[in-house]
Amino acid sequence: MILTQVSEQQNIRPYKVPILTRIISRIYSELLDLKWWLLSLFTAAFFAISWILFRFAGETEITESLTTYIYFAATTASTVGYGDMSPQTQTGRLIAAFWFFPGALLVFSAFLGRLAGGMVERIRRMADGLGSYEKLKGATVIVGYHRDHTPVMIENLIAGQDGDKDIVLLTKNSDVDLPEGIKLVKSDRLDALSSLKRAAIAEAEKVMVYAGSDAETFNTCLAIRELNEKLHIAAFFEDRDTARRAAKLAGLEAIVSNASEALVRAAQDPGAGKVLKALSAANVGATIYSATVNAQTDTSALKLALDASNATLICVSQDGGHDFAFAPFPPLVKEGSAFFYLCQKRLSAQQIAGGFGGGHVSITV
Structure with a gap:
């Protein structure tokens, strides 16, 4: 009995899906996603069949040249309908009414929907920080986001009148509050080359790095320098020794908090702290x-x-x-x-x- 069961199991062959079934399934899947290649194929097939039908129906005016036929198809599909060209035979009119008009409208709507859907998806990805500005040139890039500081930095950039037309922010934060017109790039890592490329670092004019820690700022600056050797980098550090090393190794301008110096100046010369703050802000005095x-x-x-x-x-x-x-x-x-x-x-x-x-x-x- 056991030998019989083993023999039966050995004779079982895995069921293979017929090639035609797999092809149909793939086409159906591509059709549901409205892939460009399939839409273009169906469009070409539809207009080719329509030309043949009109030709057999005796519609010589419509089918006399490719340019004329394309013009007729475009005006019909887009519902513009100038009226200067239409089927003249009874058969041609029937073909137009029951085949060409509905088919052309369907094709035009499908193309329009696919194009609009792609544009909306691209805009949504850009707004969510998932897009890419890799081809953008001459941008000003801010790496890192601080709710209390980054909006002020952007405000000063704009007020500084240094040609900061395109400002890109690269951040790990999921919740950011930015002025209108600022381009957003989100990433899990600030020092990832792929993320920095998406943030237009390779062709940027200047970059400011203000990450969550000195170590992250240091690594990010090294990665930036790897992508762009001539880029002017300004980076903020808490530790003076780290700032000195970063300036030497990454060729950047390191900024260290001068709160202690400003505090002494304010104590010794009342009002000096406000003056120092005003001299640093492009929108104050x-x-x-x-x-x-x-x-x-x-x-x-x-x-x-x-x-x-x-x-x-x-x-x-x-x-x-x-x-x-x-x-x-x-x-x-x-x-x-x-x-x-x-x-x-x-x-x-x-x-x-x-x-x-x-x-x-x-x-x-």
């Missing part, structure tokens, strides 16, 4: 801005040029930006050196150069 001279420039002439625009020279950064010279200033500002000035708003390169009394001075802002 005068603000510190910077520019670069592209040729060796006389410092006195530079001061006069700034004075002409109600701006005040604060300091000059020479020798690769490691040293800052305050008053008394050096007599000459070297080529490629940055200078910092105080003004109500950012000055354009033309405004600064125009203050040199007609002399040709190249300035980069």
Whole structure:
């Protein structure tokens, strides 16, 4: 008895689904999803069959050329119906009424629905932070989100008038509150190369990193530098040693909290804390801005040029930006050196150069 059961089990063969059944099932599945390739195939087949039917019905005006037929099909399917072309024979009119009109409307509606659905899905993904801005160039990217700080950073970016037209925020937070027009990218990791690419880092102009910890900020800065070697990175650190190492290894501008210094200034010179805050905000009073001279420039002439625009020279950064010279200033500002000035708003390169009394001075802002 046992041997008989074993023999019967060995004779059992797995049931194989016929190839035709699998093909039909696949097509049905693709049809439910309204795949582009299948929709295009059905559309081509429908219009080809319709052309043949109209041709046999004697509708020579409609089928005389491909351009004419496409024009007739397009005006009919879109319900525009200019009326300058229509079937003339009885058979042609029957074909149009019971076959072509409903079929063309169905095809047109399917294409329109598929296109609208794709656009809505893309917009939804972008709004949910799941989209990609990899091809965006010249963007300003903020990595990390803090409910109390990030909106202020964005406000200052816009007020700073530095051409921050496209601002992209990369965050791990699921709940963010952003001004209109800010592009959102969400990811589980801020230092993931794929996420940074989606946030337009590869072609960005500048980036600010303010992650949840110094370690995460450090790793993110290294990943950013891997994607873009020339990008200007400004990153916030709590620890000064970490900030120093990050500045050296990742070639970034490290910002460390100056709360202790500001506290001392406020204690020794009442009101100094408010002044420091105002100088840092682009939307409150005068603000510190910077520019670069592209040729060796006389410092006195530079001061006069700034004075002409109600701006005040604060300091000059020479020798690769490691040293800052305050008053008394050096007599000459070297080529490629940055200078910092105080003004109500950012000055354009033309405004600064125009203050040199007609002399040709190249300035980069």
